[in-house]
Amino acid sequence: MTGTNPTCPLCGDSRHRFAFSERGFDLVQCDACELFYIVPFPMAHDQYKTVANYDYDELAIVSPSRHYASSQHFCDEFLPVIRQHLVGARAVLDVGCGTGYLLERLGQLDPRLIRVGLELNASRAAYAQTKANCEIRQEPVESYQTATRFDAILLMNVLSHVPSFDALFNSLYSLLSDRGVVLLKVGEMTSRVKRSAVYDWAIPDHIHFLGMTTIQRICDKYGFRIVYHERRPVSKDIFSAYKFRSQGRSRLRNALKRSILAVPFALRLLARAYDAVHGKAFYSSFVAIGKQPSRPAMHGASPNS
Ligand SMILES: [Zn+2]
Structure with a gap:
């Protein structure tokens, strides 16, 4: 258990419950906003320094070219839902754009689209x-300043890395056009989630995860509203063909993935077995949030205000 008395990085409440530990960090869940966060929680400066120099040694993916290849599978799976929210968009910002495959595809689909990646x-x-053949900046979104107002801002599996909710969501609000949407791919989980639900939580690279009501709390606090919310059982992600087609660093795991793909219905059976143990505790979600018609007072300092 925690020796210190942590406070929630989203709502500031200190009431919490212990979930589990990984790599010497505790994961706790806030009683008030249901956010799961690690203890000790990193300072913003330290977290981004880590990401900037991270060589992804601990993860299955090492080289940019391999990351690019595996993002293709991911994007092809999720491009249809992303495109639904890009209808009529003139400018798109991809926060944590990785090796740029999504921006490249969006540019092919609409050559007039203004695209920026961070x-x-x-x-x-x-x-x-x-x-991607567009502007890519090596800069946190919290300090990014531009006259462009984006109709879509994408955060695909990015939120769990971001240390300051205030700085992030105030910045997103400033960068978003009045009718624009922030599209998030995030995990959402209930208090029943077990450590064994995921092979590696990648803590402390991931520093928090959403509870089931947390996204609504975020919207209320920062002046957004939910316009689209799709929850899929996380087993659909873990045992999806796109994940199994992605080749990682371990040759043994790659061979295992290939042999599972070769067996008809294997993924479906694995997903069913997984759901029997972990079902209805952990979701992979797409959430689109837009601006509320009138916004509550600003919370925290915003670099763009
Ligand atoms: Zn909280």
Whole structure:
């Protein structure tokens, strides 16, 4: 258990419950807003320094070219839902754009679309520049300033890395056009979630995860409203063909993935077995949030205000 008395990085409440530990960090859940967060919680400066120089040694994916190849599977799976929210969009911002495949695809689909990518990791940002053929900046969204107002801002599996909710969501509000949407791909989980639900939580690279009501709390606090919310059982992600087609660093795991893909219905059976143990505790969600017609007072300091 925690020796200190942590406060929630979203709502500031200190009441919490212990979930589990990984790599010497506790994961706790806030009683008030249901956010899961790690203890000790990193300072903003430290977290982004880590990401900028991270060589992804601990993860299955090492080189930018391999990351690019595996993002293709991910994007092809999720492009239809992303495109639904891009109808009529003139400008799109991809926060944590990685090696740039999504921006590249969006540019092919609509050559007039203004596209900007933000990527903190130096080698991925450089790679994205060669692929996406648009502006890629190695800069946190919290300090990004521009006259452009974006009709869509994408955060695909990014939120769990972001240390300051105030700085992030105030910045997103400033960068978003009045009718625009912030589209998030995020995990959402209930208090019943078990550590064994995921092979590796990638803590402390991931520093928090949403509870089931947390996104509504975020909207209320920062002046947004939910315009689209799709929850899929996380087993659909874990045992999806797109994940199994992505080749990682371990040759053994790659071979295992290939052999599972070769067996008809294997993924479906694995997903069913997984759901029997972990079902209805952990979701992979797409959430689109837009601006409320009138916004509550600003919370925290915003670099764009
Ligand atoms: Zn909280």
